[in-house]
Amino acid sequence: MPTGPGEQAAHTAQTERRSGALLEHLARRMRLRSESVLAPLGLRPRHLVTLTVLRDADGISQQGLASTLQLDSTNVVGLLNGLEADGLIERRRAPEDRRRHVVRLTEAGAARLNEAECALATVEDEVFGALDETERATLYDLLRRATSESSTTCVEAICAAEVPPEAC
Numbered sequence: 001m002p003t004g005p006g007e008q009a010a011h012t013a014q015t016e017r018r019s020g021a022l023l024e025h026l027a028r029r030m031r032l033r034s035e036s037v038l039a040p041l042g043l044r045p046r047h048l049v050t051l052t053v054l055r056d057a058d059g060i061s062q063q064g065l066a067s068t069l070q071l072d073s074t075n076v077v078g079l080l081n082g083l084e085a086d087g088l089i090e091r092r093r094a095p096e097d098r099r100r101h102v103v104r105l106t107e108a109g110a111a112r113l114n115e116a117e118c119a120l121a122t123v124e125d126e127v128f129g130a131l132d133e134t135e136r137a138t139l140y141d142l143l144r145r146a147t148s149e150s151s152t153t154c155v156e157a158i159c160a161a162e163v164p165p166e167a168c
Helices: 005-014 021-041 046-059 062-069 074-085 107-127 133-148 152-163
Strands: 089-094 099-105
Touching: 005 107, 021 046, 021 107, 046 062, 046 074, 046 089, 046 099, 046 107, 074 089, 099 107, 133 152
Parallel strands: none
Antiparallel strands: 089 099
16 A cells, blocks of 8 residues: 555556556446437347347347357247347248247348447447547457457357346
8 A cells, every 4th residue: 555645646657557447437338328329229238239140140040049149048038029029030930940940130120230230339439539540440459359368259248248227
């Protein structure tokens, strides 16, 4: 613990160079703003991740989706029920195995996902407004490199971050 003014200044300078708290603050700002622009679209982060996976997969079994999202099958069923009720996804029996359901993004789902991605681009512009385009690209590259050392995927990280508001 610092004892004098000189030591306090050195300690403060060293503490300010710690990135964990800054990343946590930035992540919280991004999450809160993201949730606020997704809510009017009837989406939450877990919906966005699911729709993105479905777009990229162009049809995936319900079990495969549960595996990709690393969620229990029961939770995936509940998640898909809501998305299907909103007309954003469709589930059909697999022709080769009638016991399996294949999940696909609908045109309405693709349009809603596009709206969400545009809204989230605006959020990034707000949160990273102090950075120019080159600095944003550098930040993105650094974050990608830092996360590539981790065994956690982006989908896992987003799903794991889903906590009830009262837990914050």
